[in-house]
Amino acid sequence: MEVRLKEVRGAFLQLFTAKQVNGEGEPAFSASLIMPKTSPNVKLVNSAIEAVAKEKWGEKAAGILKTLRASDRTCLHDGDTKQDYEGFPDNFFVTARSKGRPLVLNRDKTPLTEEDGKPYSGCYINAVIDVWAQDNKYGKRVNASLKGVQFVKDGDAFSASAPARLDDFEDLGEGADAGELA
Numbered sequence: 001m002e003v004r005l006k007e008v009r010g011a012f013l014q015l016f017t018a019k020q021v022n023g024e025g026e027p028a029f030s031a032s033l034i035m036p037k038t039s040p041n042v043k044l045v046n047s048a049i050e051a052v053a054k055e056k057w058g059e060k061a062a063g064i065l066k067t068l069r070a071s072d073r074t075c076l077h078d079g080d081t082k083q084d085y086e087g088f089p090d091n092f093f094v095t096a097r098s099k100g101r102p103l104v105l106n107r108d109k110t111p112l113t114e115e116d117g118k119p120y121s122g123c124y125i126n127a128v129i130d131v132w133a134q135d136n137k138y139g140k141r142v143n144a145s146l147k148g149v150q151f152v153k154d155g156d157a158f159s160a161s162a163p164a165r166l167d168d169f170e171d172l173g174e175g176a177d178a179g180e181l182a
Helices: 040-070
Strands: 001-021 023-035 076-078 091-098 103-105 124-136 141-151
Touching: 001 040, 001 091, 001 141, 023 040, 023 124, 023 141, 040 076, 040 091, 076 103, 076 141, 091 124
Parallel strands: 091 141, 103 141
Antiparallel strands: 001 023, 001 124, 023 091, 076 091, 124 141
16 A cells, blocks of 8 residues: 655665665665654554555454554554664654665656765655555565655754765865965
């Protein structure tokens, strides 16, 4: 079930190069999408989780979901479990992954590349995810696939992850002391 999240903070963004998580599994593109606990986005994600669970498990969905939530096996997580990470406490976050590269856009819907320096961890983005229920040899879960993100606005970068901006430097031009070291 497709869900559109508005103005969430991106963290642990792997949007341009697929990477393994903790050196395990297949490389994937991924993101953690942080939102305040009172955000309407939380209700959207919870509604999608419940809908896909009901579709997958029918009358057993409520009981299965209770177990999955208690064991943190859904794509929506309590940020208070990540106290050591900036931006997570007092918020919820969605983890989303994809084997295929997600669409990455700027505010004006033009494609972004890694060289553009955005989106970066700590900025605000819109995200499109696909919530789905898993029931296979690896167990039961409710996951989210990352379909695309759109840069919305700057935010305080996590772990100095934003590159320097042009206005962070002085114009040294061609002066009398050009080429001399201070």
